[in-house]
Amino acid sequence: MSGQSPYVKVLDIEQTLAELQAMVDQLQQERSDLEIALTTAIEHGDAIESQLEMANRQLQSEVRERLAVERQLRDLVTTITQKSRDLEVVLQTITEHSDQIDLQWLGRYIEAEHTARIDSLTGLANRRKLDETIDSEWARARRSRQSLAMLVCDVDYFKNYNDLYGHQHGDLCLQQLAAILTAALRRDGDLAARYGGEEFVIVLPNTDACGARQLAEGLQEALRRAAIPHEASPYWQLTMSIGVAACIPDGSDPGTLFAEADRLLYLAKQRGRNQIALT
Amino acid sequence: MNALAGDGYQAEFDSAAGCVRLCGSLRLGGLTEYAPISQLLEDALDGRSALTVDLSTLEFLNSSGIATLSKFVISARNRKDCALTIRGSSTIPWQGKSLNNLKRLMPSLELVFD
Numbered sequence: 033m034s035g036q037s038p039y040v041k042v043l044d045i046e047q048t049l050a051e052l053q054a055m056v057d058q059l060q061q062e063r064s065d066l067e068i069a070l071t072t073a074i075e076h077g078d079a080i081e082s083q084l085e086m087a088n089r090q091l092q093s094e095v096r097e098r099l100a101v102e103r104q105l106r107d108l109v110t111t112i113t114q115k116s117r118d119l120e121v122v123l124q125t126i127t128e129h130s131d132q133i134d135l136q137w138l139g140r141y142i143e144a145e146h147t148a149r150i151d152s153l154t155g156l157a158n159r160r161k162l163d164e165t166i167d168s169e170w171a172r173a174r175r176s177r178q179s180l181a182m183l184v185c186d187v188d189y190f191k192n193y194n195d196l197y198g199h200q201h202g203d204l205c206l207q208q209l210a211a212i213l214t215a216a217l218r219r220d221g222d223l224a225a226r227y228g229g230e231e232f233v234i235v236l237p238n239t240d241a242c243g244a245r246q247l248a249e250g251l252q253e254a255l256r257r258a259a260i261p262h263e264a265s266p267y268w269q270l271t272m273s274i275g276v277a278a279c280i281p282d283g284s285d286p287g288t289l290f291a292e293a294d295r296l297l298y299l300a301k302q303r304g305r306n307q308i309a310l311t
Numbered sequence: 312m313n314a315l316a317g318d319g320y321q322a323e324f325d326s327a328a329g330c331v332r333l334c335g336s337l338r339l340g341g342l343t344e345y346a347p348i349s350q351l352l353e354d355a356l357d358g359r360s361a362l363t364v365d366l367s368t369l370e371f372l373n374s375s376g377i378a379t380l381s382k383f384v385i386s387a388r389n390r391k392d393c394a395l396t397i398r399g400s401s402t403i404p405w406q407g408k409s410l411n412n413l414k415r416l417m418p419s420l421e422l423v424f425d
Contacts, residue, residue: 132408
């Protein structure tokens with residue numbers, strides 16, 4: 033190399049310079065490209081960051097809205113649940129209240145039904161209950177071909193009793209008599225009723241004339257033992273006349289049995305009172 | 312004193328005593344007919360820290376009446392600022408069960424039976 037001519041050396045230097053220049057140009061180009069790429073990347077990053085930030089803000093806003101809606105929904109569910117519970121309790125309250133009121137009305141109805149069929153003075157069945165019982169027992173006895181008996185009882189000289197002792201004592205006397213009648217009945221189906229005034233009726237299902245007479249005799253005996261004073265009577269104590277009738281019903285008119293017992297009562301009265309007249 | 316009266320019943324609000332009294336037999340037809348009584352009860356609650364509703368002489372209350380009373384108890388409960396007492400009678404059959412059910416609507420409700 034040291035042996036080369038200066039001309040050649042210059043050529044080499046020029047060539048080297050040219051190569052260096054080319055390299056510098058290439059490096060400048062690459063640097064420029066890198067600058068552009070870097071700028072592009074930075075700008076792109078900024079855009080992405082801005083976009084992400086916007087998206088983030090939007091998401092946060094949506095999250096806040098959703099949380100608010102969720103709270104509202106939770107409140108709504110709580111309110112609805114409370115109202116639902118309230119409605120259930122109100123419904124149960126109204127239902128149970130209605131049941132209670134129904135029972136109250138039923139009680140009053142039963143009481144009224146009972147009162148409507150009871151004689152208020154004596155506590156015996158009244159005329160309405162008597163009529164219903166006669167009708168039903170007549171029909172039953174007719175169906176089953178069984179005997180039905182009836183006693184019609186009337187206190188002897190009761191007007192005189194009231195005149196002598198006063199109506200208050202008269203009422204007490206009727207109550208005592210009612211107690212005697214009630215005590216004499218032993219079967220559930222038997223019925224003692226106040227027909228009116230001092231007249232009483234006893235209905236005896238499935239009883240023939242003999243059985244009815246025994247009951248009538250027992251009543252008179254019980255009354256004699258009670259010895260209720262009656263100074264305005266020839267017997268000096270309260271007595272009773274009784275008409276006793278019995279039959280196996282074959283007609284449709286239940287009144288026939290009462291008519292017969294009443295006729296016999298009239299007969300007992302005619303015969304001097306304090307006695308029993310039988311079919 | 313604010314008062315209402317109708318066939319067989321009386322409703323009165325004694326502001327000084329802080330007491331609404333319902334007496335007699337309430338048999339009004341439906342919630343519409345109960346509106347005046349409902350209003351009387353609501354008015355009694357306004358601005359009051361304690362109120363007594365006296366039912367001890369209310370012999371009869373129909374289903375619409377108990378519904379009105381239930382709504383009133385819910386209203387009192389939701390206000391949260393009024394101590395409510397209901398006075399009843401142990402001799403009136405419907406009151407035992409129905410008034411105890413009202414306590415389920417408002418656990419702080421005080422029930423007093425004469």
